[in-house]
Amino acid sequence: MKSSIFLQGLFFIAGVAAQTPRQRYKAICDDLDGQSKTFDNGYEITYFCTKNGIIASMLDTQTTDSPDECAQACNAYSGCKGSSWLYTSKECQIFGEGGAGEEVRATVFMRRDSPEVDTSGGGGQESSDCTATEHALHDCEESERELTEELEACRAGKRECEEENEECEDKLAHERVSCRLAERKALPKCPAIHDTVISSGGKNYKAWCNHQHPGTFYKQTDLGFDACIAQCSTEARCKGIRYFVAAGARCKFYETSDASMGPVSTTMLVSLHKL
CATH class of the missing domain: 3.50.4.10 (Hepatocyte Growth Factor)
Known part of the structure; x- marks a missing residue:
């Protein structure tokens, strides 16, 4: 039992x-x-x-x-x-x-x-309470120190982000300037060739800056200006060109082309009519 x-x-x-x-x-x-x-x-x-x-x-x-x-x-x-x-x-x-x-x-x-x-003999209570308070104060001071460090790190990170953002904006502004310069360099001799006749590959073309002609489009390439005209000169089908600097495929061929030209707002277009 x-x-x-x-x-x-x-x-x-x-x-x-x-x-x-x-x-x-x-x-x-x-x-x-x-x-x-x-x-x-x-x-x-x-x-x-x-x-x-x-x-x-x-x-x-x-x-x-x-x-x-x-x-x-x-x-x-x-x-x-x-x-x-x-x-x-x-x-x-x-x-x-x-x-x-x-x-x-x-x-x-x-x-x-x-x-x-009461087993403290008279003075223990105050000592115990003070010890606990001191511990709590120490913990608070440690927490405050850690939070202060985190705050400073956060501020430093924020400043770094702001500086990176400003740097990106500066780079963007410079890229825009560079793009405009590149476009001007790529633009073929306008306005000097406006309303003039230019020759390439044994063919003559009437050129207009910032104008476009009516016509029937049939293909496009990314050739440079001189190469674009030279290519058109080798093709019997090509009767006219629109060369638009800002386009992905800048060189556009037309199988019909009307010599009547109309102005456009862009400053990066050249139209050529094969004579």
Whole structure:
């Protein structure tokens, strides 16, 4: 019989030890929310689920495996009036006030109901409170230093981005100037050849700058100006040319071409009519 009782006790302990932090949390909050508990050592608490302590009164943080261990940590901590246990991190927060604070999910606050026994001999409370405050101040200073460094890094990154953006805008402006210069270089001798006759490959052409003639288009290439005229001279079908500098295929051949020319707004078009 004694062996049976002993084994049952072992199974119970093993079952408790095998519980996950979430299971330990739910074991209390599913059934004991708002209820009181007295531990074997006489320490009394009341559970408040999804509640945290009053943050302004936090004295310390520890790590415990269960809510009840967190409650006992409060009992052993001078000046503690309540403790909260966060099951996701197993963090036990010690508070100097016994009132429940804001709602926080996955948290149980355990208010101290037993009177505190002063074992400090008179001066320990102030020392404990000051130590916790000093720790909190140190943590705040460290956090402030880290945030300041992050802010400076962010500002430096922003300045770098702004400088890169300005550099891109400068390059774009220069590219536009270069493009205009390249277009002018590519534009064949206008306005000097306007309304004149030019020859190429034994053929004569009447040329007009910034004008276009009616006609029937039949093909296009990306030949340069002189090569474009020379190619037209070799083709009996080619009766006229429109050379448009800004187009992808600048050299356009026409199988019919009317000598009547009309002005256009662009400054990069030359029309030639084969005579």
